[in-house]
Structures are given as C-alpha cells and as structure tokens.
Amino acid sequence: MAFLVFCSHDMFLKLDTHYLEPNSSVEIQLFNGTFSQSDNVITRDRMADVSIVGQGQRTRIDSSQWTERGNTTILSLTTGPVGTWVAGVSTLPRLIELSSSDFNDYLEHDGATDMLQWRIENNALDDDAVEKYSKHVKTIYQVGEAITSDWQTALGYPIEFMPLNNPGTLHAGESFEVELLWNGEPLANQLVYLGSKESTHSHDHDESGGHSHESHSDQGITTFRTDDAGHMSIPIPDHGIYFLKTIHLQHSTEPNITHESNWATLTFEVGHSHGGVAHGHDHTHDEDHDHDHGDEFPTTLFFIGSILIFGGLFLWFNRKKS
Amino acid sequence: MKVISRVLISGLFFILPVLVFAHGVSDADQQILSNGGLGAYIYVGAKHMLTGYDHLLFLAGVIFYLSGFKDIVKFITVFTIGHSITLTGASYAGIKADEHLIDAVIALSVLYKGFENLDGFKKILGTRSPNLLLMVFIFGLIHGFGLATRLQSFDIGTDQFLPKIICFNIGVELGQVLALIPIVFIISKWKSFKSYDSFYKAANFYLVIAGIGLFIFQIYNYFQVH
Numbered sequence: 001m002a003f004l005v006f007c008s009h010d011m012f013l014k015l016d017t018h019y020l021e022p023n024s025s026v027e028i029q030l031f032n033g034t035f036s037q038s039d040n041v042i043t044r045d046r047m048a049d050v051s052i053v054g055q056g057q058r059t060r061i062d063s064s065q066w067t068e069r070g071n072t073t074i075l076s077l078t079t080g081p082v083g084t085w086v087a088g089v090s091t092l093p094r095l096i097e098l099s100s101s102d103f104n105d106y107l108e109h110d111g112a113t114d115m116l117q118w119r120i121e122n123n124a125l126d127d128d129a130v131e132k133y134s135k136h137v138k139t140i141y142q143v144g145e146a147i148t149s150d151w152q153t154a155l156g157y158p159i160e161f162m163p164l165n166n167p168g169t170l171h172a173g174e175s176f177e178v179e180l181l182w183n184g185e186p187l188a189n190q191l192v193y194l195g196s197k198e199s200t201h202s203h204d205h206d207e208s209g210g211h212s213h214e215s216h217s218d219q220g221i222t223t224f225r226t227d228d229a230g231h232m233s234i235p236i237p238d239h240g241i242y243f244l245k246t247i248h249l250q251h252s253t254e255p256n257i258t259h260e261s262n263w264a265t266l267t268f269e270v271g272h273s274h275g276g277v278a279h280g281h282d283h284t285h286d287e288d289h290d291h292d293h294g295d296e297f298p299t300t301l302f303f304i305g306s307i308l309i310f311g312g313l314f315l316w317f318n319r320k321k322s
Numbered sequence: 323m324k325v326i327s328r329v330l331i332s333g334l335f336f337i338l339p340v341l342v343f344a345h346g347v348s349d350a351d352q353q354i355l356s357n358g359g360l361g362a363y364i365y366v367g368a369k370h371m372l373t374g375y376d377h378l379l380f381l382a383g384v385i386f387y388l389s390g391f392k393d394i395v396k397f398i399t400v401f402t403i404g405h406s407i408t409l410t411g412a413s414y415a416g417i418k419a420d421e422h423l424i425d426a427v428i429a430l431s432v433l434y435k436g437f438e439n440l441d442g443f444k445k446i447l448g449t450r451s452p453n454l455l456l457m458v459f460i461f462g463l464i465h466g467f468g469l470a471t472r473l474q475s476f477d478i479g480t481d482q483f484l485p486k487i488i489c490f491n492i493g494v495e496l497g498q499v500l501a502l503i504p505i506v507f508i509i510s511k512w513k514s515f516k517s518y519d520s521f522y523k524a525a526n527f528y529l530v531i532a533g534i535g536l537f538i539f540q541i542y543n544y545f546q547v548h
Contacts, residue, residue, distance in 0.1 A: 145421075146475060302375070309531055313524035318517055 009110055010034065010245055010265060011042070013087055013139035018168065018241065018269035020079045022144045028087055030073040030137075035195060035243055038072040048092045048134075052077070053153045054085040054143070082144025084168055088155040093134040095257070103129040111193055111223075112247045112261070130256060131249075135263040136160060142168040158183055159248050159264040164231070167242075167268035176234040178266075179226075182248060186230025190246055194222040194234055197241040241269045355476055360489045363478075367493020370472060372501055376428045376536060377465055381498070382505050383435030383529050384458060386522065394506060397458050402498070404462020405469060406491055412470035413487045421475070422544035424468045426537050431461040433533025439526040469494060 014029040033039030050061040067074050075087070098106065104125055107116040119125050136157035151166050164177035180187045224232045236242065249261040351369070354362045371377060384401065388394050412418065434457070437443070443451035469490075478486050512518050 305535075306528070306532070310524055310528045313527050314517075314520055317520035317523045321520055
C-alpha cells in the first residue's frame with residue numbers, strides 16, 4: 001500500500017533555534033498546518049493547557065502572553081535560568097464531519113494509514129466520518145549550558161512523546177530514544193514520523209510498505225513504529241531541527257462520533273557539542289563532534305596534527321643529531 | 323625503518339588519548355549518571371580522565387622530567403592531592419569557572435611543562451625554573467578545578483551529593499593510573515634507545531605547540547560564546 005505524507009493538519013511548537021541564552025527574549029511559534037507553514041492561528045479558548053517546565057517547576061502560561069502574526073500564534077517569553085526546558089500546548093477536542101472520500105484522503109495524506117488499511121480490509125471505505133480530534137504538542141530547548149532533568153517531565157497529555165535521552169545533548173550520528181505514551185501508558189505498534197526543517201518541503205512522495213515494522217526513509221520523512229514497550233530508537237543523521245509526529249486514531253464509542261484522534265508532535269534540535277550540551281549556532285559546518293569535552297579540537301584534526309608535528313620534529317631532531 | 327617504527331610508536335603514545343576520546347558520550351554519560359548508582363560516577367570520572375588529552379599531555383610532560391619509580395609516585399601523588407582538593411571542594415561548594423577559560427589555563431600547563439622540560443627557563447629566561455613539586459601541586463589544583471567545572475555541567479541531583487563527587491574523584495584517579503601505565507612504559511622503554519634525545523626534544527616541543535594551540539582554541543571559543 002502506498003501513502004503520501006502531507007502533514008498538512010499538524011501542530012508544532014517551533015523555535016528558530018533551540019539553544020538559547022539565559023534571561024533573553026524568545027518567541028515560540030505555534031504552527032497549525034505543516035512544519036514550514038502555518039495555515040491558521042489557534043485561539044486561546046481552544047488551549048486546554050499551555051505549560052513551561054524548567055528548574056523542576058511547571059508554570060502555566062497566561063493567555064496574555066500569546067499574540068498573532070499572520071497565520072501564526074506566537075508565545076513571547078523571557079527565558080529563565082540555565083537548564084533544559086520543555087514547552088507544551090494541548091488543545092481541547094473539536095469535531096469535524098468528513099465525507100468518506102475526504103476521510104480516506106486525510107488518512108492517506110496525514111499518514112494515519114493503519115486506519116485506512118482497516119477500512120480497506122473491512123470494506124468500510126465508503127463510510128463517512130465524524131471525528132473528534134485534539135492536538136498535543138511539545139518542544140524541548142536548552143537555555144545556557146547546564147543540563148537539567150526537566151526534559152524528563154511528562155506533561156500528562158493524552159498522547160505524549162517522552163524522550164529517554166536529552167535531544168539537546170545529542171550529536172549527529174547518535175540515536176534519539178523515545179517512548180510514546182497514551183494516557184500515561186506505553187503505546188505499542190504506533191506509526192511515528194520523523195521530519196526535519198529541510199524535509200518538509202517535499203510532501204508528495206510515495207512511501208510503500210507502511211505496515212512494515214522496519215523504519216524506512218523517503219525524501220527526509222522517516223517512518224518508525226513503536227515496539228511492544230512503546231519505544232523507538234531514532235537515528236539522527238545530521239545537525240538540525242527535527243520533529244516527531246503521530247496520530248492516534250481509533251473508533252469512538254461516543255454517540256454520533258465515529259472516530260477519535262489525538263495528535264502529538266515533539267520538536268527538538270540536534271546541534272553542536274558545547275560544554276556537555278550541544279549548541280545550534282551553525283547547522284552546516286562539518287566538524288567531528290564525537291567527544292564530550294565541549295569545544296575541543298576536532299578529534300581527526302588533533303590526531304593528524306599530532307602525528308605530523310611530532311613525527312616531523314622527531315625526524316628533524318634525529319637528522320640534526322646524526 | 324627503525325626510525326619510522328619509533329615515530330609510529332611515539333605517535334601512538336600521543337594519540338592514545340585521542341583514540342579513546344572518539345566517542346559521542348556526553349549524553350550517554352548523563353544517561354549513565356542518571357540511571358546508575360555511585361559506580362556510574364566512578365566510571366564517568368575514569369572516562370573523563372582517560373579521554374581528556376590536556377590532562378594526559380600534562381602528565382606525560384611531568385613523567386618526562388622524572389627518573390625512577392619513587393619520583394613518579396611522589397609527583398603523581400602531589401598532582402592527585404592537588405586536583406582532589408579542587409575537584410571535591412569546588413564541586414561540593416558549587417564553584418565553577420568558565421569552561422573555556424579554565425581549559426585555556428590547563429592548556430598553559432601543558433605549554434609550561436614542555437617549556438620547562440626543554441630547559442626554557444634557563445636558556446630563554448635566564449633563570450631557574452620554579453620548584454617542580456610546587457608547580458605540579460598548583461597545576462593539580464587547576465586541573466581539579468577544570469574537572470569540577472566538567473562535573474557540574476552534568477545534572478547530578480542533590481541525593482548523595484558528596485558521595486557522588488567522591489566517587490567521580492575516585493574514577494578520575496583510576497583513569498589516571500590506567501593512563502599512566504602506557505605513558506610510563508613508553509617513556510621508560512625509549513630511554514634505552516639512542517634516539518631518546520630526539521624523542522625527548524620532539525615530544526616536549528610538541529607539548530609546547532599543543533599547549534599554545536589548545537590555549538588559542540579555547541580563548542577563541544570563549545570569545546565566540548561571549
């Protein structure tokens with residue numbers, strides 16, 4: 001079976017960089033649409049929860065801190081003390097009525113292919129749908145250099161990505177370990193998509209084998225499936241801003257509602273090593289970051305330089321002596 | 323061929339720290355510390371000593387100057403006392419430096435040791451070099467402060483705070499012993515070769531160059547960040 005990943009109804013919390021200075025002004029943008037373009041703002045009355053977690057404390061954000069610019073909702077904050085921080089937004093449920101063909105299109109384009117497969121197998125492709133949906137989004141960002149454990153704090157949303165390692169200290173080539181929770185319990189066998197800032201411009205690619213338990217990649221969007229413990233190990237190929245998204249879609253038992261969906265995203269940045277944490281000042285340069293001592297000489301350069309300098313000196317002194 | 327093989331062996335001597343350094347471990351270390359007990363702090367402390375080439379280059383410089391096992395034990399003990407004082411004290415008191423500045427000073431200790439081993443004080447400055455035992459103790463304090471700054475970049479919580487610091491320190495000492503074994507072995511072995519004099523000069527000139535290079539790199543990074 002083939003499907004397209006349009007990501008056109010997703011919600012994301014976005015930052016220009018996830019590595020911030022302490023006590024500085026920052027705008028966290030709430031995109032509703034794709035990762036590269038917000039199609040509409042989110043009104044405050046739709047927000048069930050807006051929270052910031054840092055320094056071991058969860059702070060509910062006042063609606064006055066939100067503004068709107070075009071189709072984007074913006075949360076203006078002053079970053080707090082150094083540490084790893086989490087911001088989250090959870091929306092109240094809404095209903096949408098969809099014809100069978102629109103519903104099938106949406107399942108295909110947004111990657112809710114398990115439900116589409118179920119409709120195919122159960123001869124239900126012609127059934128219209130009334131779906132109750134809500135969205136729950138998180139972002140992790142690093143303020144200053146000191147790592148704190150706040151990234152491990154669960155916000156208690158119906159569906160939630162829980163990092164098992166801090167993405168802010170990851171380096172290119174390492175894996176991001178994540179657990180997916182549904183009502184606080186591990187969610188097994190759930191489709192999850194990984195995208196990046198660079199990958200979201202290609203939406204019309206065709207992916208096959210959507211029901212495989214192996215991950216596969218196509219033009220920057222990579223598909224994963226949680227294991228029995230709700231875990232995923234996600235290789236991070238390069239520096240950059242990434243997102244995880246999933247749609248938990250199930251049949252509803254509520255009257256006049258056919259389906260209920262809960263959407264989750266998590267945005268994070270993998271930057272450069274810097275004092276135990278990474279930093280995101282330059283996403284393009286190509287140093288070797290496989291070390292833990294911050295901004296030290298790149299290992300390869302140090303290796304080659306040491307050999308050349310010492311070898312050259314030794315030969316020179318030896319020749320001089322003889 | 324003998325010369326080339328010695329260059330290769332000595333190259334291995336200098337890149338030993340680099341070889342073990344090539345691991346993406348910062349987040350892995352945090353994970354180990356978060357999920358492990360006190361043993362995790364010993365492990366991470368040992369790894370930080372083994373993978374910190376500035377510490378190892380300085381120790382190599384100290385070993386060059388010494389002759390005899392008793393001397394080595396005496397100087398390494400003084401260095402250990404020095405870095406244990408600041409590592410434990412500064413970590414416990416929550417005192418830390420800018421990591422680039424402290425690493426820049428540690429780089430200067432590498433430069434210093436190479437310069438001293440080359441008799442730079444007498445030849446260039448026309449003076450006697452300061453008491454080495456005292457200098458090793460002072461540099462031990464500085465290296466310990468660098469390690470304390472590194473330890474405080476981790477989230478170690480408040481539970482068993484002092485035992486965690488002490489275990490990290492124990493790990494540092496274990497890592498130091500492990501690192502010293504090949505360093506002492508290679509330097510001692512080379513003393514029986516005719517080319518030791520060239521090896522000695524080359525190694526210490528290298529320490530001077532490495533010290534200058536690391537110093538410039540850390541200062542450059544300091545101004546990049548600030």
